[in-house]
Amino acid sequence: MSWKAIHRWLGLTLGTLAVVLGISGAILAIDPVQQAWNAPAALGDLTAATLVERVTRTVPDAQEIRHLPSGAIVVFSFAGEQPQASYVDPADGGVLGPWQASALPRWVKNLHRSLLLGDAGRWLAAGIALVMAVLCASALVLLLRRMGGWQRLTKKVRGTLAQRTHVVTGRVVLLVLLLTSVTALTMSASTLGLVVLDAGTEPEVLSVVSGQPALPGAQLAPLQSLLVKDLRKLNVPGVTDPEDSWKLTTAKGQGWIDRYSGQMLAWQEASLAQRVYDLAVVLHTGESAWLWAVVLGLVGASVLLFWLSGFFIWWQARNQTPKITGNAPMAQADVLIFVASEGGSTWGFAQTLQDALRKCDHRVHTSALENIQTTAATRQVLVLAATYGEGQAPAHASGALALISKLKANNVPVTVLGFGDRQYPAFCAFAESLDQTLRKQRWPALLPLECIHQQSAQQFARWGLALAQALNEPLVLEHVPRLPPTTVLTLIGRQNFAPAGGHPTAILRFAWPARGLRTCLGTHGLARFSAGDLVGIVPPGSSVPRFYSLASGWQDGFLEICVRQMPGGQCSTHLLGLQTHDAIQAFIRPNPGFALPQTRKPVLLIGAGTGVAPLAGFIRRNDLMRPMHLYFGGRDPAKDFYFGPEIERWLGEGRLSTLQTVFSRVPQGGGYVQDALRRDAERLRHWVSQGAVFRVCGSRAMAQGVADVLDSVLAPLQLSVAKLKAKERYAEDVF
Numbered sequence: 001m002s003w004k005a006i007h008r009w010l011g012l013t014l015g016t017l018a019v020v021l022g023i024s025g026a027i028l029a030i031d032p033v034q035q036a037w038n039a040p041a042a043l044g045d046l047t048a049a050t051l052v053e054r055v056t057r058t059v060p061d062a063q064e065i066r067h068l069p070s071g072a073i074v075v076f077s078f079a080g081e082q083p084q085a086s087y088v089d090p091a092d093g094g095v096l097g098p099w100q101a102s103a104l105p106r107w108v109k110n111l112h113r114s115l116l117l118g119d120a121g122r123w124l125a126a127g128i129a130l131v132m133a134v135l136c137a138s139a140l141v142l143l144l145r146r147m148g149g150w151q152r153l154t155k156k157v158r159g160t161l162a163q164r165t166h167v168v169t170g171r172v173v174l175l176v177l178l179l180t181s182v183t184a185l186t187m188s189a190s191t192l193g194l195v196v197l198d199a200g201t202e203p204e205v206l207s208v209v210s211g212q213p214a215l216p217g218a219q220l221a222p223l224q225s226l227l228v229k230d231l232r233k234l235n236v237p238g239v240t241d242p243e244d245s246w247k248l249t250t251a252k253g254q255g256w257i258d259r260y261s262g263q264m265l266a267w268q269e270a271s272l273a274q275r276v277y278d279l280a281v282v283l284h285t286g287e288s289a290w291l292w293a294v295v296l297g298l299v300g301a302s303v304l305l306f307w308l309s310g311f312f313i314w315w316q317a318r319n320q321t322p323k324i325t326g327n328a329p330m331a332q333a334d335v336l337i338f339v340a341s342e343g344g345s346t347w348g349f350a351q352t353l354q355d356a357l358r359k360c361d362h363r364v365h366t367s368a369l370e371n372i373q374t375t376a377a378t379r380q381v382l383v384l385a386a387t388y389g390e391g392q393a394p395a396h397a398s399g400a401l402a403l404i405s406k407l408k409a410n411n412v413p414v415t416v417l418g419f420g421d422r423q424y425p426a427f428c429a430f431a432e433s434l435d436q437t438l439r440k441q442r443w444p445a446l447l448p449l450e451c452i453h454q455q456s457a458q459q460f461a462r463w464g465l466a467l468a469q470a471l472n473e474p475l476v477l478e479h480v481p482r483l484p485p486t487t488v489l490t491l492i493g494r495q496n497f498a499p500a501g502g503h504p505t506a507i508l509r510f511a512w513p514a515r516g517l518r519t520c521l522g523t524h525g526l527a528r529f530s531a532g533d534l535v536g537i538v539p540p541g542s543s544v545p546r547f548y549s550l551a552s553g554w555q556d557g558f559l560e561i562c563v564r565q566m567p568g569g570q571c572s573t574h575l576l577g578l579q580t581h582d583a584i585q586a587f588i589r590p591n592p593g594f595a596l597p598q599t600r601k602p603v604l605l606i607g608a609g610t611g612v613a614p615l616a617g618f619i620r621r622n623d624l625m626r627p628m629h630l631y632f633g634g635r636d637p638a639k640d641f642y643f644g645p646e647i648e649r650w651l652g653e654g655r656l657s658t659l660q661t662v663f664s665r666v667p668q669g670g671g672y673v674q675d676a677l678r679r680d681a682e683r684l685r686h687w688v689s690q691g692a693v694f695r696v697c698g699s700r701a702m703a704q705g706v707a708d709v710l711d712s713v714l715a716p717l718q719l720s721v722a723k724l725k726a727k728e729r730y731a732e733d734v735f
């Protein structure tokens with residue numbers, strides 16, 4: 001069973017009980033804080049002898065004096081037959097009030113220690129502490145895998161909100177949670193009688209009756225040299241038994257003092273088990289250190305957050321990961337297929353490959369790339385990997401490269417098939433990195449690296465032929481793409497543009513369907529989306545989706561795109577032919593790399609033509625009036641200033657701070673956006689030195705031109721576009 005499976009299933013099942021222990025632990029952590037609040041000022045150099053003297057003055061029949069971990073002093077005595085306990089001020093021995101634990105913490109303590117189930121519950125609670133320790137250990141392994149090792153542990157986390165919450169919280173609290181589990185187990189070992197804490201039987205110690213009167217506590221030498229801050233408990237000898245002695249307890253052990261001579265009669269060192277137990281109690285409860293109790297309280301409460309985010313991650317994965325049918329157990333499979341996919345389409349190719357291999361009598365197991373390994377039965381490994389962002393791995397496989405670089409090579413061939421899009425500069429860069437790492441590790445390959453452009457079924461079939469030849473088997477790969485669940489969108493408005501010498505273009509606005517629970521959970525059709533995300537649309541007669549950048553977010557209540565007629569373009573022709581109330585099928589593909597970070601720093605938006613669409617979406621939702629500056633390039637203000645009137649309005653409202661427009665086909669139009677940037681070099685450097693982030697959207701040529709100009713503008717600051725990209729301050733959406 002993989003670490004992931006262990007983590008998931010333990011978390012989903014017994015994790016629910018861990019939530020009960022976490023929350024009850026968080027409530028119990030209030031107690032040490034409250035006690036510290038009520039505790040007296042620091043005890044300083046106050047000796048036990050002075051304390052006894054003060055206490056016996058105000059409570060003459062005191063039986064026991066306890067120094068609580070919070071610092072408070074409690075005296076136990078009898079009022080007639082009635083036992084009583086009171087807080088005492090160590091400064092003067094004055095009685096401050098009665099001491100008693102309130103009913104609620106006692107009930108919560110019972111819940112925390114035994115789930116209100118008595119002895120059986122104590123075993124159960126210990127079992128859950130063990131489960132928590134396993135969850136923490138597996139979480140650490142998964143966290144390191146996901147982030148790509150210790151060095152990358154603090155790097156930005158990518159993924160859905162639930163994934164980010166789970167990972168970021170884990171990064172912060174994991175070690176403390178592990179510590180609380182281990183300390184809980186230590187304490188349980190003693191409670192359940194698995195470890196004996198006592199140093200042995202107590203010695204038979206009697207005071208030697210010499211005829212002299214008993215010494216008052218203040219005159220006992222061992223108490224004169226003992227500071228109260230080191231004292232835990234002091235038992236006063238009874239008045240009716242002349243042989244009774246004083247008994248003192250400290251962290252180091254316990255001692256008996258003769259009541260007549262004041263000599264220490266016996267000393268018993270605390271056992272190692274006792275010391276370990278004491279340390280575990282302090283670390284687990286936070287008593288004696290209220291700040292640590294606050295940390296423990298927050299960590300306890302975080303268990304609920306873990307469980308909820310973990311549940312969502314499982315729920316989303318269950319709904320989004322295509323179910324691979326006919327999967328043989330990994331240990332029995334002779335062919336292993338590992339997949340790295342963000343949008344899910346590569347899983348479809350993996351299923352086609354798996355089905356074809358099974359027809360050739362192979363036993364095949366398909367799994368996510370982060371589970372990569374070989375078994376004794378493995379004869380071939382095939383890795384199908386998509387590339388995202390600026391040539392990066394899909395989020396779930398972000399730690400795969402680091403993992404593979406540590407995997408010990410054997411003679412099983414590992415073949416990589418990349419999936420990407422030549423529109424991106426780093427075409428199939430992740431697959432290339434995978435292939436290079438594998439070869440560096442000396443893994444053999446059945447076939448050289450091949451890269452599939454735009455999910456081409458034909459190219460995949462051709463690779464299948466090469467695979468068939470290499471395996472010497474009649475393998476045929478006929479792939480019919482499987483799309484994510486789609487939603488029907490109805491056109492509710494359109495603005496048409498006819499650019500000079502250009503192609504017809506339109507801004508299309510679709511109604512966003514009412515959101516049911518499943519949509520809210522992000523498991524079905526159109527989940528929440530933001531400007532800059534992509535909408536996938538499959539035109540009639542095609543099985544391959546086309547993607548358009550969104551000019552609106554779900555909060556706008558509609559879905560808007562800007563579509564330009566592509567020569568011979570099936571999808572653009574279909575979309576531009578739509579009339580109001582016509583419907584299309586669509587799905588959302590998140591584009592987290594392009595999303596705007598939450599920042600008050602300047603945001604520089606640079607777009608040309610229809611590339612202004614996602615930038616317009618950012619400005620529309622700039623409710624916090626962050627400083628946004630737009631550079632827009634078109635051909636003719638009368639014909640292709642897309643979103644023009646809205647942009648002017650947003651400028652007036654303060655959603656947009658400054659606007660620079662340039663039009664290349666009109667006299668004094670200002671040229672291209674690159675020209676505007678060059679002219680504004682000084683201002684740009686000022687914004688960049690303030691920490692500005694860039695978002696660039698438009699054609700590949702325009703994005704390259706912008707990057708070249710910015711490189712020369714930023715050179716005096718020792719900065720470049722590449723450096724800004726590395727710091728996640730610069731992102732492009734190009735087409």
Ligand SMILES: Cc1cc2nc3c(=O)[nH]c(=O)nc-3n(C[C@H](O)[C@H](O)[C@H](O)COP(=O)(O)O)c2cc1C
Pocket residue numbers: 340341342343344345346347386387388389390391392394419420421422424425426427428429454455534589590591
């Ligand atoms: C936001 C986004 C970024 C992408 N970045 C790259 C890239 O840098 N290089 C590349 O070759 N392909 C890139 N692609 C294309 C995908 O890798 C390609 O569509 C792949 O088939 C998707 O597979 P999947 O659906 O399994 O994730 C990108 C696609 C999207 C939507």
